[in-house]
Amino acid sequence: MSKGAGTKGKTGQPTQVVALMGNPNVGKSTLFNRLTGLQQHTGNWPGKTVEVARGRCTIGGRNWELVDLPGTYALLSHSPEEEVARAFVAGGEADALVVVCDATSLERNLNLALQAMELTDRVVICVNLMDEAQHKGVRVDIDALSQELGVPVVGAAARQGKGLHQLLAALDGVLAQPAAAQETGGYQPRDPAEAYARASQIAAKCIQGTGKAAWEKQLRLEDRTLATQLGFVEGAQVESLDTEAIRKHLSQRAPQVKAWLDGIREPYLLDAICDVAVEMDLPASKLQLLKERMPNREFIREE
Numbered sequence: 001m002s003k004g005a006g007t008k009g010k011t012g013q014p015t016q017v018v019a020l021m022g023n024p025n026v027g028k029s030t031l032f033n034r035l036t037g038l039q040q041h042t043g044n045w046p047g048k049t050v051e052v053a054r055g056r057c058t059i060g061g062r063n064w065e066l067v068d069l070p071g072t073y074a075l076l077s078h079s080p081e082e083e084v085a086r087a088f089v090a091g092g093e094a095d096a097l098v099v100v101c102d103a104t105s106l107e108r109n110l111n112l113a114l115q116a117m118e119l120t121d122r123v124v125i126c127v128n129l130m131d132e133a134q135h136k137g138v139r140v141d142i143d144a145l146s147q148e149l150g151v152p153v154v155g156a157a158a159r160q161g162k163g164l165h166q167l168l169a170a171l172d173g174v175l176a177q178p179a180a181a182q183e184t185g186g187y188q189p190r191d192p193a194e195a196y197a198r199a200s201q202i203a204a205k206c207i208q209g210t211g212k213a214a215w216e217k218q219l220r221l222e223d224r225t226l227a228t229q230l231g232f233v234e235g236a237q238v239e240s241l242d243t244e245a246i247r248k249h250l251s252q253r254a255p256q257v258k259a260w261l262d263g264i265r266e267p268y269l270l271d272a273i274c275d276v277a278v279e280m281d282l283p284a285s286k287l288q289l290l291k292e293r294m295p296n297r298e299f300i301r302e303e
Contacts, residue, residue: 015056015063016175017093021085021116022100023109024071027128031100031158032068050080059168067094073262075115079255089119096122096174098167103133103140103155106207108262110199113149123151124170131157139209148202246276254285261293270294
């Protein structure tokens with residue numbers, strides 16, 4: 001039970017604590033603001049300079065306390081934002097978790113959703129920006145996505161206030177079920193390569209519409225563009241890569257390095273990046289990021 005489950009709201013009913021989680025720029029805070037209005041406050045997480053916003057609302061006789069966790073790409077505790085998000089969910093402070101995804105970039109968002117589902121079974125996936133996806137000719141099959149993930153999925157366009165009541169109804173359904181006993185203290189994420197592959201498979205099954213071909217083309221274009229930036233050309237040997245470009249990327253702060261690595265799907269690119277990383281004097285945090293993306297690479301030097 002969460003810390004908020006025992007408190008009473010203005011209806012006299014218990015207050016349910018729901019955490020909102022998602023990648024940056026998926027409309028998570030817009031959803032939070034739509035639901036809570038002005039009944040919110042922001043403060044730093046204890047011991048961190050990371051802000052966490054909390055707000056309250058009463059809808060359908062139910063009292064809700066919503067917690068807008070910082071935007072994060074993963075739950076592997078490599079940045080203060082990831083540490084805060086993971087600690088809140090794993091600490092059992094929330095009665096339920098909403099993972100907000102971007103309908104226009106579903107594949108990149110599902111990796112976080114899969115990690116969150118390893119921490120708690122009380123999850124609802126909110127596929128936001130459905131209106132923007134529609135404009136691009138992309139349609140997300142919400143029912144198929146729910147079947148693939150095994151959790152409730154709701155489509156939304158938070159800026160227009162669409163899907164909010166369906167989201168709360170889905171949360172009601174999740175909270176009506178007994179929570180499974182889960183030991184989260186020793187949480188270890190699944191093989192990152194497996195998670196990325198699974199996210200890609202699910203997205204490919206659940207994205208439809210006239211824009212699907214354009215979506216797939218964009219993913220291939222991003223891979224080709226990255227390959228070109230790193231000095232690869234079709235049929236070229238690995239020796240032709242631009243090592244300075246890779247060094248420049250790996251020299252950024254760890255969260256930026258992680259975001260960059262998260263966007264790389266081609267194993268040969270990751271393999272080449274690891275080859276360059278071995279020769280660099282990287283801190284342990286960055287080496288760990290590479291190990292998570294390429295878990296079979298045993299030759300990465302330890303500090």
